[in-house]
Amino acid sequence: MDSRALYQEMILEHNKKPRNWGVLADATHKAEGLNPLCGDHIHVSLKLNGEQVEAVGFEGEACAICKASASMMTVAVKGKSLADAEQMVQEFRDMTTGKLDTAAAPHHLGRLTVFAGVRDLPTRVKCAILPWHTLHAAFAGSDTASTE
Numbered sequence: 001m002d003s004r005a006l007y008q009e010m011i012l013e014h015n016k017k018p019r020n021w022g023v024l025a026d027a028t029h030k031a032e033g034l035n036p037l038c039g040d041h042i043h044v045s046l047k048l049n050g051e052q053v054e055a056v057g058f059e060g061e062a063c064a065i066c067k068a069s070a071s072m073m074t075v076a077v078k079g080k081s082l083a084d085a086e087q088m089v090q091e092f093r094d095m096t097t098g099k100l101d102t103a104a105a106p107h108h109l110g111r112l113t114v115f116a117g118v119r120d121l122p123t124r125v126k127c128a129i130l131p132w133h134t135l136h137a138a139f140a141g142s143d144t145a146s147t148e
């Protein structure tokens, strides 16, 4: 399967069945993310146990790219240390803005590399990045993240 087809399939699959959907009742950190350009509006909540991401959830109104990115993000960071999760935030941001070539450089993104193609679609980059900005805001203790 080529990368374009894999991308389409992952987007469809995660929209049909978003992982970790919902707000955690016992969240220790949460943030709201806004992408006014597209209308994406999500809530990310997480439960930190010491330095470990024990649980993470998201919900909101978002386009297919944003929702799939958020769903895959929650799967990727669950169980990770705070430092590893922040590293992924940085790498995802660098990949989608073209600063990280995941085919050439070492990274920890795994299947999230299906989003590498959005770097050629400037209007969709913000949709893909929003969940990661919001996760970062939650870690940092801020209430909101905006792509603008």
Ligand code: ZN
Binding pocket: 035, 038, 039, 040, 062, 063, 064, 065, 066, 126, 127
């Ligand atoms: Zn969007």
